[in-house]
Amino acid sequence: MPEELAWVAPEGSWASSAARRRNMQAIRSRDTTPEKLIRRLVHARGLRYRVAARPLPDLRRTADLVFRPTKVAVFIDGCYWHGCPEHYVPPRTNSGYWSEKVFRNIERDRDTDRRLREAGWLVLRFWEHDPSDSCAQKIADAVISRRTGPPGP
Numbered sequence: 001m002p003e004e005l006a007w008v009a010p011e012g013s014w015a016s017s018a019a020r021r022r023n024m025q026a027i028r029s030r031d032t033t034p035e036k037l038i039r040r041l042v043h044a045r046g047l048r049y050r051v052a053a054r055p056l057p058d059l060r061r062t063a064d065l066v067f068r069p070t071k072v073a074v075f076i077d078g079c080y081w082h083g084c085p086e087h088y089v090p091p092r093t094n095s096g097y098w099s100e101k102v103f104r105n106i107e108r109d110r111d112t113d114r115r116l117r118e119a120g121w122l123v124l125r126f127w128e129h130d131p132s133d134s135c136a137q138k139i140a141d142a143v144i145s146r147r148t149g150p151p152g153p
Helices: 018-025 033-044 095-118 132-148
Strands: 050-053 063-067 072-077 122-127
Touching: 033 063, 033 072, 033 132, 063 132, 072 095, 072 132, 095 122, 122 132
Parallel strands: 072 122
Antiparallel strands: 050 063, 063 072
């Protein structure tokens, strides 16, 4: 193979090969199939929301659905990237790097939950394998409950 056609990992690249790099770049961070399905079901229940928005402007993290008036942040977590206790399978190649990355994601998720709760937000987290109808119903119930608030005196 001519040298100019050989794949060379960019400086500091995490990719172990050109194929792995393409595969990792193709993974979506938003608009996944589970997210779109849940959004469609929540929208059909008459609720409106922001997509991939920051619940707190000074926090560089986004929730999958954000209901600002009621302060509800929804996250639909992928089993691999967020370490699902049922479905996470440690990688066979470069396992140290990827396992550490997933561990950091889990820590960041817990930190995000804590910061949002401290700011008065309700955080709802679902796994990508959770039934979409059930997730949408829980989201709708939470938003409507926070909209109406506790009964008055």
